[in-house]
Amino acid sequence: MGRTTRRRPRAGRRTAAASIALILAGGGLIAVNSYAAAGEGQGPWPGGGTTQSGTLGAGPVPATVKCPEVANGLPEVPEAARAEVDRELATMDSGITEAYQRFAEEQEQIERDPQFVQNAILGPLRSKREAGLDRIAEAIGRITGERPQDLRALAPCTLQTDGADEPGQDGGGQDGGGQDDQNGDGGQGGNGGQAGNGPEASDFADIRTVSPNVQEPPLLRGASRGTFTTDCDVNANGKFNPDNVIVAPGVSNGAHHMHDYVGNQANDAFASDDDLAAGATTCRDQGDRSTYYWPVLRLQNGAAEDDAQADGGGKDQNVGKILTPSQVTLDFVGNPRGKVTAMPRFLRIITGDAKAFVNGNANANASWSCTGFEDRQLKDKYPICPQGSKVVRSFKFQSCWDGRNADSANHRTHVAFTDASGRCPGGFVPVPQLVQRIVYDVPPPVFEGADAAVFALDSFPEQLHKPVTDHGDFINVFDEKLMRELVSCLNEGRRCGPGDPAQAPGGDGPEPKDAPATATAAPTGSPAPAPAAPAEQQPEAPARPDAPTADPAPAPGDPYEPATPAASAAPATEEPAAERPPAEPAPETPDADRARPEAADAPAEPTAEPAAPDAPADRAAAPSPARSEPATASVRQSPKAPAGTETPAPPTAGGSNIPVPAGEAAPQAVEGGLAETGAQLWPSAAGAVLLIVGIALLRVRTRREGPRHR
Template sequence: MRRTRKRSTLANRAIAASAALILGGGGLIAANVYASAGEGWSGWSGSSPQQQKPLNAGQQMSTIDCPEVANGLRDVPQQARAEVDRELATMDTQITEAYQRFADQKEQIQQDPAFAQNAILNPLKDKRVAAIGRIVIAIDRVAQRPNGLESLAPCTLRADDANQVKDQDGGDQNGDGQDQDQGQNQDQDQGQDQGQGQGQGQGQAGNGPVAADFVDIQNVQPNVRNPRQLRGASRGTFTTDCGRNENGKFNPDNVIVAPGVSNGAHHMHDYVGNQANDAFASDDDLANGQTTCRNQGDRSTYFWPVLRLQNGQNENDANADGGGNDQNVGEILTPSQVTMNFVGSPVSRVTAMPKFLRIITGDAKAFTNGDANANASWSCTGFEDRQLKDKYPICPQGSQVVRTFTFQSCWDGQNTDSANHRTHVAFADGNGRCPNGFQAIPQLVQRIVYDVPQGTVFAVDSFPEQLHKPITDHGDFINVFNNRLMQQMVNCINGGRRCA
C-alpha cells in the first residue's frame, strides 16, 4: 500500500492535470512533471578560461552553474569554521534567489541575451565576491590567508544545447570532459522535450524532472560488481532498525554543512534516528536527544532528501522554505521500508567509528559540479543487480523503487569532520583496500524502498538550480552510537556474525 505523509488540511490538495509521456517498453508511463535538493562540497577541479560563447536570441537554457567556493579551501581553522560555513550557506541562498529570477524571466532572457548578464550574472557575481571576501577575512584572522578564491565568483548559465552564457570575467566551470558530456546529453534531452507536458517539458514550474531523466529498469544491463573477499575479511553484518520516519520529522536544515543556518539545505529531509537534529543541534544535543531506533544505544542521525510524487497535490510545505519556496513541490512519500546495515571490509578487520563522526555520501550539486562525488544508486526491487547513477528507474508493475546509499568505509584515524566534510573519510578502491593512512570502519549501507504508483513521476528534493536530477541524490550520517554498542557492532562484524 502506498504511504504518503498525512496532512493537517486537505483543502489545498487540488489535483492538477499533467501530461504523460510513454517512456520505453512495456507501456510504462511517466508524467513529465517536477521536484528539487543539495549540500556538500564536491570535487570541482576547475578549468582554464575559454572564449566567451554568446547566448543567441531564442536559445533555451536550463540552469545557473556556479563553481564551489568550498573546493578552493584546502583547510579551514576551527576558529573560523562557523563563520565560513555561514558564508557558504549564504552563497547557496544567493544562487537560489538568482535561479528564481532566471526562471521568472526566462522568456525575456531568451529574447535579450544581454539581460541575463546584466540582471542575473553580474549581480550574483558581486554578491559572491563580497561573501568570498568575508571568508578570506575570517580565515586570515587565525591562519594563512587563502589565495585565488575570487576566481570562483563568476557563474554561468547552462544552455540546453550545452553552450553556456559566461560571466565576462569567468571561465567554464563544468569540470572534466566526461561531466560536460553528461550535461550536454541531459540538456539536449531537455531541449528535445520542450513543448511536451506541463512547464514545456520541464515539469511543474519548469524545474524538472524531464522524460529523459527516467529509464525502464528492464532495459538496463546488470552492472553490480562486488570485490572478492580475502582471508582477512570482516564478513559480519550489524543491522539497526530506526523506522521509516512514520512520525514525519522533516526540516530543510543541514547541521553538517550549514550548522546554525535555518534552511541551509534548501530542500526537505527525512530524518530517522536522532530526533534532536536541526541546524542548531550541538554534539551534546545529539547525545541527549531521543531516538526512533529500536536499540536506544543508537542515537545516530540518518537523513536524506525526501522523495515526492509529482501528481499535482500540494504538501503542507507548499509555501514554506525547503518546500514550495525552494521549488520543491508535490506529495512527500513515506518509505515502505528502510534497512540500515553496517558491513565489513572484504580485505581486513574494521575498527570502531569515533563518536560524532560525520559522513556525507553523494553530492547534492552533482548536476552542475560534475559526478566526481556523486554516489546516487537507483533501482527496483527484483532488479537490484542493475544500479542507476544518473537516471530514475521506471519499475514494472509489482516492483518498488529503491534508493541505496553506500557510505564511505575508510577513516583517517583522527578527524570526525573536515573542512570540506569529505577528506576525513574515503571509499575503498575496487579491491576493497583503503587509501594509505586510512583504516577500515563499519560501512553503512542504507536501502530505502518506495511504493510508487504506476504512471506517476517522482523526484528527490534538490536545490532549484539542480533541476531535481537523480544524480544529485545524497545521504548524511552522524554517528551517535554509545561506546558499548559500537564495540558490539565491531565485534559482530569482525566475528563474521549477523547481528541486529
C-alpha cells in the same frame, strides 16, 4: 479567330498566375519550416532561437545557473574559522537559489533583452560571491596569519546547458568538474515538471533495459564478514526540515530542500553534539542515537503538501506529496580485506553530491533500481519499475577514516572510499560501512495528459531534481557499548542487531532457504563487501606473489577503547576469520526486502504474488499507473508483514555482473534519427517541389507565348 485571340491571353494569364502561386507557396513553406527548425528547442533568447549574442542558433536550452563549488576550492580551514566559513558558504547557496529563481521567472524580459541575464542576474551574483569569498579569506587569515589568495576566481557563475556553457556568458573560475551531458538527455528541453524546473521524461529509464552492472570485490582471508543491522523506522512520525547540520550548521533552510530523518530526533540546523547525545531516537536499540537523513521523494501529481508555501518546499520549487518509504534498511558491513576499527563518536559522513548536476559526477554516489532488479543500478536516471516491483534508492557510504578527524572543511576529506579491491587509501583505516536502502511503493511515472504524475527528489532549485543529485547524511551517535558490539560483530563474521529476525524480540526467524530473493543493491562507484554467501561457496583469494596486500595503516586508538590498536592492516594471507553466515531470506521485517542473490530459476519479470491473509490490502496491491495518491502512513511496514509484491529478477547469463560503460547503462530511445529528421523537413521538401513546378510552368508559358506577342 477573334475568339481564339481573346482566349489565349486569358489561358496564359491563368497559367502565369498558377505558376506565381506555386512559387510563392513553395517559398513560403521553405521559409516557415526553416524558421521553425532554427527556433525549435531553443532557449529564452529573442525569436525563440536566438542566442544571448543575438544570433540565430541551434544550441541546447540554457537550463540552470552554474557556480563553482567553493567548498571544494578552499585551502585547509582552521577549526576556529569553520563556523564563519560555513555560514558564508550557506549564504552563497542562497544567492544561487535566488539567481536561479529570477532566471526562471524573467523569461519574457530575457527574450526582449539578451543582456538581461548578464546585467541583472549573473553580474550581481558575482559581486555578492566576491564579497563572501573576501570574508572567507579574512576569517581564515585571522587564524592562520596568511590570507588565502585567488579565491575570487571562484566567484563567476554561468548558465549551464546539458553539456556546455552558453557562449557569451560571464566566464572565469570553473569548477573543473566538467559537465559533459552526464545525464544523456541532450538538452533540457524546457525544464518540465510540476514546478517548471524538472524532472522530465528523459530523466527516467525502464530498469529492464539496463544490463547487470554490479560487481563486488572477493572477501579475502581476514575479512570482516559480519553484518550489523539497526532498525530506526521509516520516518513514520513525519520528521522533516530543510536544514543540514553537517553542511550548514546554524543556518535555517541551509539545504533548500526537505529531508527525511530517522534515528535522532533532535536534529536541526542548530543541534550540537550534546543535543544529539541527549536526543530521543526512533531506533529500536536505544544505544543508537545516530542521525540518518536524505532528501524526501515526492509524487508530483498536482497535490499540495503542507510545505507548499514554506522554505524547502514550494518556496524552493519542491512540490508534490511527500512519500513515506515502505521500508528503510540500515546495515553496517565490514571490509573485504581485513578487520574494521570503531568509528569515532560524532563522525560525520555525507555521501553523494547534492549539486552533482552542475558540479559533475566526481562525488556522485546515487544508486537507483527496482526490487527484483538490484543487480542493475542507475546513477543518473530514475527507474521505471515493472508492475509488482518497487523503487529502490541506496547508498554505500565511505568506509575509510583518516584516524584523526570527525569532520573536515568540505565534509569529505576525513573519509574515503576503498578501491575496487577493498583497500583503503594510505593513511586511512577501515571502519564499518553504512549501507542504506530505501524502498518506495510508488506508481509508475505518467508524463502526459491530465493524469501526468512523476516522482522526484527534492533538490536545490538549480539542480532541477536530477536523480544524480541524490545524497545521504550520517552522524554516528552510537554509545560506547553498542559500537564495541558492532565492531565485534563485523570482525567475527556474525549477523547481529535488532533487525535480525533470529535475534529480534518476537522475531519469527529466517524464511525457508528456497524463498525468492533479490539481487544486491550497490551504488555506482562505491565498492563494498560482496553479498553474503554460504560458507562452502564463499570465494577465498589464494595467496599469490602478485596478490595486492593491504597498506600499513596508522593505528589510532579506538575512541571507545583507547588501549586497543586498530586491526586494519591484516594482510590478505591472514588466517581466516569466522565465515560470514549465509544471508538467509527473512520475513518482511524492516530488512525483509534486503538484497540477496538471485534464484537460478527466477521468472523473467517480477509479478505480484498473493498477499498473506494478515497483510493490509493496500500493502498487498501491486503499484498501478492509475494510482494518484502516494504511499503514506497506511503503507508503513509491520515488522512481521510478509512480502507479497516482490519476485526475483531474471538470472544473468552465467551469473555475470559485467559493468556497463558510463552513459550506456540504460539504453534510451534515440532522438534525431533519419525518420525524425524527415518528419521535420518534409514541409521544406514539399515547398521545394512547388517552387520548381511553378518556375517550370512559368518558363513553358513564356516560351509558348513569347513568339505570338513579338
